[in-house]
Amino acid sequence: MALSFSCMLAISGIFIGSCLSDSPTKVRLVGGAHRCEGRVEVERRGLWGTVCDDGWDLKDVAVVCRELNCGAAKRTPSGVSFQPPAPKEQKVLIQGVDCSGTEDMLAQCNQDDDVFDCPHAEDAGAGCEDPDSDGPFIPENVRLVAGPGRCQGRVEVLQQGQWGTVCRAGWDLRAARAVCRQLGCGRALLAHRCCNKTMQGKGPIWRGKMSCSGQEVNLRDCPFSPLENECTHDEDTWMECEDPFKLRLVGGDKPCSGRLEVLHKGTWGSVCDDGWGEKEDQVVCRQLGCGKSLLPSYKPRKSYGPGAGRIWLDDITCSGEETSLEFCQHRLWGYHDCTHKEDVAVMCSEQ
DSSP: OOBOTTEEEEETTEEEEEEOOSSOOEEEEEESSSTTEEEEEEEETTEEEEEBOTTOOHHHHHHHHHHTTOOOEEEOOBGGGSSSOOOTTSOEEEEEEEOOSOOSSGGGSEEESSOOSOOGGGBBEEEEOOTTOSSSOOOSEEEEEEEEETTEEEEEEEETTEEEEEBSTTOOHHHHHHHHHHTTOOOEEEEEEOOOGGGSOOSOEEOEEEOOOSOOSSGGGSOEEEOOSOOOGGGBEEEEEOOOOEEEEEESSSTTEEEEEEEETTEEEEEBOTTOOHHHHHHHHHHTTOOSBOOOOHHHHHHTOOOOSOEEEOSOBOOSOOSSGGGSBOOOTTOOOOOGGGBOEEEBOOO
16 A cells, blocks of 8 residues: 555545654665665664665655755666675565655655565665765776786776776776776786676776776876766676786896896796897886996897896887886787897996
8 A cells, every 4th residue: 555654634525734654764875886876775663674666766766865965866776786785684665666756755755665576686776966076986096806916807996985896888908008007017908898707896886987098197097977877797897917017137247237137927037139229228227217228239248148938028119218118019928039149138327
């Protein structure tokens, strides 16, 4: 039976007053990225329960937004899209909510407290504009999780103290370059949809579409626009970066001269000199905090000796302006057609 919380009592058709039942008088939104979105929950006799989405529409959301002092009603998401899910023991308290959209409280709308055949899979959700936001979505930090290392994994961003996954839209290889750079990892390799169920996120989903150029050093520098469409954890984003780009000069009698070695997967290896020249030397000297490049003659180059073990990089091409060798073009790690007789040697002035 439908009840109105501003129910009017009448005797013989004459109005004599209003009544309030013992139905819910409080409402909250749970699991959203901010206080003005989430799964709708109402309180009755000190216990919080969910709302069935039978008949739930934007008019009902508008009333919830008004009651919570939020902004305009934006959407009617499913309550199951907000994590963590409602506990199995939590009750669904009301269904058949029917608001005109002008009410000040959900308790003033027609609704049925005799819930029938409505599991938590049908929980109602609400999305309102967040009046507490000082501006558009700005990622405070970023991380890659659930991967084999900190440079591979599911993308999560931090905003307003909460970590949340990101929807695939707009998080492409250009955004991956900004992420990899911000994390201090190497070159961006992949950006694609994640994951099997065991590796998907479970928390909030930030509804942001990034428009990075790929040159940014921080996600904060990328333009952003709100994502209009619904998004689930089936659309979480996965990114892979190369390992952090560390290098050293070995075999010389000074820190700024020697055979060039780079670190990959915990192993130091040499670099092939195919195409190597002064611009590449300049980048290495700059990255190591040394002075200007001094092209070594054959004799000192030979004195550094050949490397042993892995040859990690080949066909490196730099403009000379890069701050790190990782920003220069090169083959994938371990792909080369060289021997250690072609190992790169670099000589820089001491600062």
